[in-house]
Each structure stands twice: as C-alpha cells, then as structure tokens.
Amino acid sequence: MKLIIAIVQPSKLEEVKEALTEVEVFRLTVLDCLGFGRQKGQKTAFRGHDVSVNLLRKVQLQIAVNDEFVEPTINAILKGAKTGEKGQIGDGKIFVLPMDDCIRIRTGERGPEAI
Numbered sequence: 001m002k003l004i005i006a007i008v009q010p011s012k013l014e015e016v017k018e019a020l021t022e023v024e025v026f027r028l029t030v031l032d033c034l035g036f037g038r039q040k041g042q043k044t045a046f047r048g049h050d051v052s053v054n055l056l057r058k059v060q061l062q063i064a065v066n067d068e069f070v071e072p073t074i075n076a077i078l079k080g081a082k083t084g085e086k087g088q089i090g091d092g093k094i095f096v097l098p099m100d101d102c103i104r105i106r107t108g109e110r111g112p113e114a115i
Helices: 010-022 067-081
Strands: 002-008 029-035 042-046 049-053 056-065 092-098
Touching (some): 002 010, 010 056, 010 067, 056 067, 067 092
Antiparallel strands (some): 002 056, 002 092, 042 049
16 A cells, blocks of 8 residues: 655646546545745735745645555546646656555444455
C-alpha cells in the first residue's frame, strides 16, 4: 500500500480527477494549500507599491492505493496536471510514501481491503 501526495495547480484539479476516474481511482482527499518552489512566488502591485507574494495557491491530493494502482495513479496525475506537451514550472510534484496500515472506521477492516 502507498500514500500518493500530489501538489498541483488549482486550475488542473478537474482534469486530474477525470484522469484518475479513467484508471478507476475514485477515492481521494483534496486540500487547499499554499507554497512555492522554482516559481519563487510572484510580484504584484498593491496601492501603488510593489509587493512580493511568495506563497502561491496550490491543491494537495492525498490518495491511498494498493500497490497495483501506484503507476496508473501517477500516470493519471501526470496526464491531468501537466501544462501543455512539455509542462511548465509550477505544474506540481508527486510524492509516493509507504503506508503501513489502513483501517476502515465503519467496519474495522485493515490493510488493502480497507482502501
């Protein structure tokens, strides 16, 4: 079992959800978050003064999957989140973490069956 955490542009959320549905990944958690990487924020003017906004709005997806769904899930996120053919700085990141256990609260099931 793995926990896949993806940070993507908010404008790409629907495309990522559609791509995940195509590979039969229907369970995910979505969180609004702020961050920056190579983009290093952005500069804007506020009341005539230059202001540096160094945290940009992003969306974080958390998806718990069984091992056979890891690669299809990653490929679906890449397909939905990439801007254009080559992508752009700020398209996001995907992290794949080992997951020791999963427990379904309603039934008490554990492990891969609980996902």
